[in-house]
Amino acid sequence: MTQTATLAVASVAPHADTAPVIRDSRPLRLITCGSVDDGKSTLIGRLLWDTKAVKEDQAATLRRDSGQQNDLGLPDFALLLDGLQAEREQGITIDVAYRYFATDRRSFIVADTPGHEQYTRNMATGASTADLAILLVDARAGLLEQTRRHATIASLMGIKQFVLAVNKFDLVGYDKAVFDQISTEFKALALSLGVRQVTAIPMSALKGENVVYSGRSVIPWYEGPTLVETLELATLRSGQSTGFRLPVQRVSRPGESFRGYQGTVAGGAVKPGDSVAVLPSGQVANVKQIVTFDLVRNAAVSGDAITLVLDRQVDVARGDMIVSLDAQPQTGLAFDAQIVALQPDGIVPGKRYWLKAGSRRQRVQVEPVQQLDLKSGKWQAAEMLQMNAIGKVHLAFDETAIFDPYEQNRGTGAFILIDPDTNNTVAGGMITARRSELGGLNAHDGRVILSLPADLADELLATELLASRRDEVEARRLTTAAARQLLDDIDG
Incomplete structure (x- = not known):
């Protein structure tokens, strides 16, 4: 948060209203992904450049490293992201590069992820913490297999907000038919992945059209938001859809009179007096006190690093989890x-x-x-x-x-x-x-538990082998409801 706040700059896009804006206190985390050469690094470089997140010394170094500048008189924006020597030599992204930028309305943490298939694992790393994914597509090539791969991974990682950036749109003459075809195809893909929130934007990352500033002078038929306007309105992924969660990282014992359990809240909220359970033991206690490095607090929420003091002595160790009593994992x-x-x-x-x-x-x-x-x-x-x-x-x-x-x-x-x-x-x-621990075939204390439909179990028990050893076999009958629940658990 501190790093992000230091990059706050003047407003980068004109807004109709002039009333003061309250900035969202938490940064939006996003990733850019797509196939090789779709322009991911250039897009983020343009975002950083136009939001004034590039300091003067960085800009001077960028101009120097760019060598011969392009026809627009601008440096190579991709160099702001491609930090590894191998990336600069090959002109590709290998590692995940994180950068920070801000507008008057919001701050952002953006991850530039690799496009090559062999670095898919790095892309998955970037997606694991993101609230939103920007999927870039070269307007000349349309959707490629790697675009589909990245969209699939992003959806599996729980990202439900997609921005389809139809990039290099100037190279297809700003043709609306091209944009419509690509966006329709991508929205069908997103829908098949369970993603319904898709914003498609025609843009040129190199020229900056519809990135931070509007491109209506060359794309008059597009009436939607720019990329930055879309990001400013995006929602954060909630970490509080479950009850209170505190994975214990350390047991603090500075003296005989104090025993606290330290960790970062991974979900929900807690306050003194709340009843909690310690897992996996299942011991129950009440919260006596919530302590941070400099004060005693009356509440803690997801993302807070705290020391939790309980009202009684319980056995808690590193790796245990303290959770809400009425909403357990x-x-x-x-x-x-x-x-x-x-x-x-x-x-x-x-x-x-x-x-x-x-x-x-x-x-x-x-x-x-x-x-x-x-x-x-x-x-x-x-x-x-x-x-x-x-x-x-x-x-x-x-x-x-x-x-x-x-x-x-x-x-x-x-x-x-x-x-x-x-x-x-x-x-x-x-x-x-x-998964159910009762269904299917399970071994326990030298015995095997076999769950079967009642009619099949009766036939098996009637066989000569089991009939001769009937005293060694225990048969439990389940109600219809219990059997149905058991089968549901087995099926997952």
Whole structure:
């Protein structure tokens, strides 16, 4: 927040009203994505340049590094983002570059993500914290496979606000028919991904048309907002769709009279007197005090770093989670998830990985189930996931795991997988649902629990083998409602 505030500048786009504007206190996080050479770095460079976020010394360095300037007498804006030597040499984006800029109405954190397929994992990293995605399309080429891939990943990461930037529009003569065709095709894709909030904008990032300033002088038929106006009106993704969540990062014991539990609130809100539960143990207590580095507070909300003091002695350790008593996350030994494979070896079925979620690290076995075919947009059966693959998996834990579905809370629904042999991060993922621990075939204390329809169970019990060992078999009958719920849990 402090860095963002220091970049506040004068208004960058004219507004009809002259009344003072109250700036949104939290920055909007956004990503730019799309295929190679669609102009992502140039677009962000133009945003920084026209919002006066480029300081004088940076501008001088940019002009020097640009060498021969373009026909417009402007430097190469992409150099503001391409910081790695390899990026400048190859003219591509490899790593995720974060930049800050602001208008009178709002501040922004923007991530420039790679367009090459082999760097898809870096794009997924940028999308994991974004509120909005800008999908760039070269007006001459239209939608490409990488555009579809990035749109799919952004939607899987929970982004529900898309801006379709039909870039290099000057190179197609500002043809409205081209814009209409591309925007119609993209909106159909977004709808298939469950994204209904799409703003399509024809623009030229190089010339600055419809980026910060209006391009109506050359695109008179377009009456929509500029990119900056769209960003100023975008909404932040809420982190409070669940109850209070505090993943415990540290237990503070400065003296015998004080015991506090430190962490960053990952959802909801809390105040003194609230009843909370400590997971996975399930112990219950009340909040006695909320302490920060310089004061005692009467409340804390998502994003606050706090020390929580409870009214009684309970067993709490790093990796536990303190939650609302009446709105708890899901706990269990088995969960469904979607992941993006990040390493050349991919995800090996049956291999045991470390799963890290917040401050909690656990052993987990991963079973790939399906992989997304980005060309057709359909899920297909898969036994292994290669690098950059997007897949659905089953997670089986040795100890109780604690999650919210990612759609409800990104902070407590996201995780990474770590290879215990190399310590490399091999995948990033999000929880979709808890799996039933009663359905299907389960082993427990030397016995096997097999859940079957009643008629099939009766036939099996009547076989000669089981009839001769009937005393060793326990059959439990479920009500219709309980059986239906069990099947729903199994199906996920």
